[in-house]
Structure formats: structure tokens, C-alpha cells
Amino acid sequence: MRGKVEIVRDGRLLAGAAYLFCRENGVRIPGLDKPAADVRLRLAAEGAADEKGRLIDPAFGYACYEYYRQTHAPDYFDKLLLREAEGRRRILDLCCGAGATVKALLGRGPDLIYAVDSDERQIGLLAAIVQASEAARGKVSVHTADAHRLPIGRHAVDYVVCRTALHYLDPQRALAEAYRVLSPGGKLFLLVHGTGYRWHYLVIRNGIFRRKTAAYLLRKLLGRPRGGQPGTGLSAVQARYLTWRELEKSLLAAGFDKISFHTSPRWMVAGRFPVYFAAVAEK
Secondary structure, eight states: OHHHHHHHHSHHHHHHHHHHHHHHHTOOOTTOOOOOHHHHHHHHHTTSBOTTSOBSOHHHHHHHHHHHHHHHSOOHHHHHHHHHTTTOOEEEEETOTTSHHHHHHHTTOOSEEEEEESOHHHHHHHHHHHHTOTTTTTTEEEEEOOTTSOSSOTTOEEEEEEESOGGGSOHHHHHHHHHHHEEEEEEEEEEEEOTTHHHIIIIITTTTSHHHHHHHHHHHHHTOOOOOSTTSSOOTTTTOOOOHHHHHHHHHHHTOEEEEEEOOGGGEETTTEESEEEEEEEO
């Protein structure tokens, strides 16, 4: 764990791991260059990459990608999330992963951030990162918990963030919990997969996922059910997305109002179908 913490905290190592993730997953970050030889050797020595420069732990690679992007190359949604956080004192990052958004939110000077995720490995990494950071210690409360049953009291926070996770949950139950923990006037920020997500995954990243794409299309043509085995194609979980109408209906049912939706031209397919979209609502 200590090696992973060092990679996240070291700018060159973080950039190197993020580059490897991008290369292996068909993702691009402008200005992110191929790591130098000494960085590649250090990543291998820390057990993050093999001798051929391939990531050993894809989940950690994704964490490095998120930490790097949100810190050094924030996109429209990263900036929107932080803009909506202005003036908020007690924040919940729901399904926080390894904590890239937690780090970004700390820069806004909140009194406390609750970081909640059901993945014990990701939470373990975040806890180690928090312990190693003077700026985070005492400001971040880390919890392994179910998003549908939060270990947080009623009206405990004034801002809830849930990015690229709601579509994997039971939206109605998760939104009800978010509403419960928010104080009156509190704000909710969501980032979810939209109707363009499948197309983006299958076509835009086709050079990386050619075998997965072929298997997925073959199943669609033959009418076979979608499986979840590695290498056989998009799983049912990977393919999940929400529509504006579905999400608005769920938000209203949970009690939220002042709902607004946000898209980015960078994350649109054919200028019409959002790969991702954000929703902001108030209690």
C-alpha cells in the first residue's frame, strides 16, 4: 500500500501511471506525455507495472488517471463539481473510490468530507493517502459502507457528490439516502452515464476494445444474453446508463427540486447523445 500512496503523491509517478492507464484504455489527456525511463522503472519497482510497462492493477491505474486528471487537467464536469461546492462546509463524496474528488474538494476548504465507498481496497488506499497528508488528516472521514444505507446522520452535510456511480446503484434508494443526509438547502451533484455511453465505449474506443466490441455485436445479432466474464464483451453493468427523464423523475420522487442538467460538447456523440451528463439539485 505504501508504494501506491507514494505514486499518488509523486507528480511524475502519478503522471506515468495515468499515461499507462490512458494508453491501455483508449483515453486521452492533452499534454500527458509518455513517462521517462526512470519513471517506468520506478513504477515497476513499486509493483504498479510489469517489465513491459503494462499496469498490473487496472483499478489502481484508474485511480491514478482520476487523480491526475482532476488535479492537472480538469474537464468541464470536474470544474462544475467544484464550482457547485463553493461555500459548502460539510460534504459527502458518495462512491468516492480512491479519493481523487476528495482531494479536489479539499482545495475548497470544507470543514469535513465524508468519503464513502463499498470497495474495501479503494477505501483502504484512500485511508492511507489521507493518513499521509497533513492537509487531509482530520478533514476526511473514511467509511466502507453501502450507498443505500449510509453511516451518516440526518441533515449531516450540505453537499453530496456522486460521480459515475448512480447508474450502478438502485437510484431511488440511493437518492433517498442522499436526501436524508442533506440539510435543508443542501445541494446534490450527480455525474452519470448518458445515452451516448455505449456508442462511445464500443466505437470511439474500438481500437482498444476490438475483441470486446465484436463479441458484444455478435451477441446482439444472435440475441444471446449479455454475460459478465472478462474478455467476452460489455457486461450488463458496464452498459448501464440513465436518461434525463429517468433521472429527473427519480430526483423529484426523492424530494429534490431546482433540478438542472449539464452537458459538455467534448462528451457528446453526434452532438445529441451525452456520454456523460451532470445533474444538480437542491433539497
